[in-house]
Amino acid sequence: MYSYQPGDVERRFAEGAKGSAWPGADVERRGTFARDRARVLHSGALRRLADKTQVVGPRDGDNPRTRLTHSLEVAQIARSLGAGLGMDPDLCELAGLCHDIGHPPYGHNGETALNEVAEDCGGFEGNAQTLRILVRLEPKVVDQHGESMGLNLSRAALDAACKYPVLRTAPDLSLRKKYGCYDEDRSILEWIRKPLGGNDSGRRSMEAQVMDWADDIAYSVHDVEDGIVSGRVHLAVLEDLVELAALAEKGARIFGGRPEELVDAAANLWALPVVSAAAQFDGSLGGFVALKKMTSELVGRFIGATLSATRHRYPEDLGRHRGNLIIPDQAAAEVKLLKTIAVLYVMDEPSHLGKQDRQRDRIFRVFDYLMAGAPGALDPMFAQWWRAAESESAAHRVVIDNIASMTESRLERLDRIAAKYLNII
Known part of the structure; x- marks a missing residue:
C-alpha cells in the first residue's frame, strides 16, 4: 500500500488560517496535495508557458503545441500513471504541470544562451530554475520577515517536481551538466530531502520518476504527431531499412542503447495497425481521426507497459523513496525511436537553426541592456531583489531570473528597445 508520512505534507513556512472564509462555511476540505496542485495551476509562471516554445514557436501554425499545452499533456499522463500505482494523483499531476515551469523563452535554446551569460x-x-520559481520567484507567500516563500508547496510536492535532486557542484567540486538546484539554494534542497537523512544518493522520488517518464511519452508521441501534420515526418521511415539504419545509429548516439534495439522498435511499431494507418495521413477528416487514434493508443500502450512491469516488480512495497518505476526495455526503445524521429525531422530542420541563432542574440542583447540599466530597467519585483542583493553575483542572478521569467513576446518587445539602446540598429 502506497502511503505518505506526516513530514511529506510539511511546508517551509507554516501558514495561518484564511481570514476571509464565509461565516459558517465548512472548513477547507481539500488535502495538502490538492491545494499544492491548485497553487501551481493558478500561478503566473504556468500561464507564461503559453508563450514559450515547445518545438516550433507558439505563433507558428494554427494548432501549435506550447510549453503550456505540453505540460498539460504531461500532467494528464503522470496523473494516470501515478493513480495506477497508488500514488496521490494530484501530486503526480502537479509534478507534470511543474516539469517545464523553469524553462526560459525559446526553450532549450534559451537555456543555452542564459547558461552562457550566467556563468x-x-x-x-531549466530544472534548477523550476525549483527557484516554486520556492522564491512566484509570488504567493512571504514569511514573517517579508522574504518570499514562493508558492510554499509541501515537501513532497517540491520533491515530486525535482527531476534532478542534486546541486550543480558535485562533492568532488566538478560541475554537473544536469542538476535541479543552484548551489546558492542548497538549504532548500536539504530541507526537501531531509527525511532521507544521510542516505540521500540523489535518487528521484517515485513521483518525479513518473513525471519524467510521462514527459518522455508526451514528447515522443505528440512531437511526432505535430511533425506528421506539418509534413516533416513520414512514418514510412519505419519500414525503409536504409533510412531506418541511419536513424537508429543517430538515435543510439543521442539517447543511448544499441541501434539494433531501435530497429526492432521500428518493426514493433509498424506492426501496430494504428501506426500503419496513421502513416497514410493526408489532412482529411479520416486522416486526423487515424492520427489521433494512434497518439491515444501509443500513450495508453506505454502507460500500460509501465504499470504492468512496476506492479509485477513491487506487488506491495512502494513509497516516495521505496522502489523504482519499471519501464520495459521494449517500451523504452519505442519511445527512444519516436524521440529520435522528432529530433531529426522536426527540431533539427535547417530553417530552425538560423532562427535559433537569432533567438540567442535577442537574449544576449536583453541581458546586456538589463545589466546596464539595473535596477531601473528591471521589472519592479526584480528591481526590489536587485537592490537587496548582497553581492555582484546575487545581483547578476536577479537579472537572469527576470529574463527567464519573460514570455517570448515580452522578450522580443524588450529586445527592440535594447537594440536601440545598444546602438545595434
Missing part, C-alpha cells in the same frame, strides 16, 4: 553567478539550468 559568473552559477550557471542556468
Whole structure:
C-alpha cells in the first residue's frame, strides 16, 4: 500500500488560517496535495508557458503545441500513471504541470544562451530554475520577515517536481551538466530531502520518476504527431531499412542503447495497425481521426507497459523513496525511436537553426541592456531583489531570473528597445 508520512505534507513556512472564509462555511476540505496542485495551476509562471516554445514557436501554425499545452499533456499522463500505482494523483499531476515551469523563452535554446551569460553567478539550468520559481520567484507567500516563500508547496510536492535532486557542484567540486538546484539554494534542497537523512544518493522520488517518464511519452508521441501534420515526418521511415539504419545509429548516439534495439522498435511499431494507418495521413477528416487514434493508443500502450512491469516488480512495497518505476526495455526503445524521429525531422530542420541563432542574440542583447540599466530597467519585483542583493553575483542572478521569467513576446518587445539602446540598429 502506497502511503505518505506526516513530514511529506510539511511546508517551509507554516501558514495561518484564511481570514476571509464565509461565516459558517465548512472548513477547507481539500488535502495538502490538492491545494499544492491548485497553487501551481493558478500561478503566473504556468500561464507564461503559453508563450514559450515547445518545438516550433507558439505563433507558428494554427494548432501549435506550447510549453503550456505540453505540460498539460504531461500532467494528464503522470496523473494516470501515478493513480495506477497508488500514488496521490494530484501530486503526480502537479509534478507534470511543474516539469517545464523553469524553462526560459525559446526553450532549450534559451537555456543555452542564459547558461552562457550566467556563468559568473552559477550557471542556468531549466530544472534548477523550476525549483527557484516554486520556492522564491512566484509570488504567493512571504514569511514573517517579508522574504518570499514562493508558492510554499509541501515537501513532497517540491520533491515530486525535482527531476534532478542534486546541486550543480558535485562533492568532488566538478560541475554537473544536469542538476535541479543552484548551489546558492542548497538549504532548500536539504530541507526537501531531509527525511532521507544521510542516505540521500540523489535518487528521484517515485513521483518525479513518473513525471519524467510521462514527459518522455508526451514528447515522443505528440512531437511526432505535430511533425506528421506539418509534413516533416513520414512514418514510412519505419519500414525503409536504409533510412531506418541511419536513424537508429543517430538515435543510439543521442539517447543511448544499441541501434539494433531501435530497429526492432521500428518493426514493433509498424506492426501496430494504428501506426500503419496513421502513416497514410493526408489532412482529411479520416486522416486526423487515424492520427489521433494512434497518439491515444501509443500513450495508453506505454502507460500500460509501465504499470504492468512496476506492479509485477513491487506487488506491495512502494513509497516516495521505496522502489523504482519499471519501464520495459521494449517500451523504452519505442519511445527512444519516436524521440529520435522528432529530433531529426522536426527540431533539427535547417530553417530552425538560423532562427535559433537569432533567438540567442535577442537574449544576449536583453541581458546586456538589463545589466546596464539595473535596477531601473528591471521589472519592479526584480528591481526590489536587485537592490537587496548582497553581492555582484546575487545581483547578476536577479537579472537572469527576470529574463527567464519573460514570455517570448515580452522578450522580443524588450529586445527592440535594447537594440536601440545598444546602438545595434
